[in-house]
Amino acid sequence: MTHLQVTGLTVRHPGSRVSLAAVDGVSLEIPSGTTLGLVGESGSGKSSLAGAIVGLVPAQGGRVLIDGREARTRTVRDRRRLGRLVQVVLQDPDTALDPRMTARQTLVEAATVFRRLDRAARAARVTELLGLVGLDPRLADRLPRQLSGGQRQRVSLARALAVDPGLLIADEITSALDVSVQASVLNTIRELQRRLGLSVLFIGHNLPAVCHVSDTVAVMRHGRIVESAPTETILRTPQHPYTRALLASVPSLGTSPSEERTS
Numbered sequence: 001m002t003h004l005q006v007t008g009l010t011v012r013h014p015g016s017r018v019s020l021a022a023v024d025g026v027s028l029e030i031p032s033g034t035t036l037g038l039v040g041e042s043g044s045g046k047s048s049l050a051g052a053i054v055g056l057v058p059a060q061g062g063r064v065l066i067d068g069r070e071a072r073t074r075t076v077r078d079r080r081r082l083g084r085l086v087q088v089v090l091q092d093p094d095t096a097l098d099p100r101m102t103a104r105q106t107l108v109e110a111a112t113v114f115r116r117l118d119r120a121a122r123a124a125r126v127t128e129l130l131g132l133v134g135l136d137p138r139l140a141d142r143l144p145r146q147l148s149g150g151q152r153q154r155v156s157l158a159r160a161l162a163v164d165p166g167l168l169i170a171d172e173i174t175s176a177l178d179v180s181v182q183a184s185v186l187n188t189i190r191e192l193q194r195r196l197g198l199s200v201l202f203i204g205h206n207l208p209a210v211c212h213v214s215d216t217v218a219v220m221r222h223g224r225i226v227e228s229a230p231t232e233t234i235l236r237t238p239q240h241p242y243t244r245a246l247l248a249s250v251p252s253l254g255t256s257p258s259e260e261r262t263s
Helices: 046-053 076-085 103-111 119-132 149-161 179-196 207-213 231-236 241-249
Strands: 004-014 019-030 035-039 061-066 086-089 167-171 199-204 216-221 224-230
Touching: 004 046, 019 035, 019 046, 019 061, 019 199, 019 224, 035 046, 035 179, 035 207, 046 167, 046 199, 076 086, 086 149, 103 119, 103 149, 119 149, 119 179, 149 167, 149 179, 179 199, 179 207, 199 207, 207 216, 207 231, 207 241, 216 231, 216 241, 224 231, 224 241
Parallel strands: 035 199, 035 216, 086 167, 167 199
Antiparallel strands: 004 019, 004 061, 216 224
C-alpha cells in the first residue's frame, strides 16, 4: 500500500501571452489502501495533475510525497523507484497497447521489468494477471485488434498491475467504453482495490461513476479543487454549485451491473 500526499502543486502551460495555470496550488491526500476520485470537466486540470504526480509533466511549485519521500525523477534510479510504486492506466487502450504484441507478450514484458521469471513463472503470471482483471486466459494470445474495447482496457489494467504497484492512477479509463462495459470495469477497479489493498487515484468527468469506486471525492474546476469530501457527503449534501451541476448532468450507474467475463 502507498500513501500519496500532494501539497500546493502548480503546473503552468505556456500560453500565447501568459503562462496559464493548469493546476493551481492543488493539495490532496490518498491514505494507504483508499481510493480518491478526482472529477471535473475536460480542461479542468485533472490529467495535468496526474502527469505531475508521476513526473511526466513538470511542476512549477508544490510537493509530491509518496510514502513520505519526494517523488522526484531526476535519475534513472528515481524513475525506476517511482515506476515500481505508481502505475498509470490511460483513457485510450488503442494507443497504449502495441498493436504488434499479443496480450501475453505485453504482460510478460511488464512482469519482467523488475524481476527475472522463468518460462513457467511467466505463464503463471500472465494467467494470474488476466484473472485479476476478469479476462479469460484463452485471450492471452490475441492481438489488440482481436479484442473488444473493454478487453483492451482490461489488458492495459493488467499490465499496470504486473509490477505490483502500491498506487494506481486511472485516468478517464472508462470514458471511451459503452455504458454497460463502463459499469463492469468500475466494479473491477473496486474489487482490485479491496483485494490487493491498492491506493487509487480515479480520474473522470462523470461524478456518479467516480463516486461508485471512491472513498473520497475531490471536485476540480479551472485548475483548483473546489470541494473535497467523503463520497456519501458529496452525493447527499454537495456544497459547491459546480458539484451539484455535475451530479445533475448525468444518470447514475447501477450498483450491481453485470458483464460477461470476456467483455
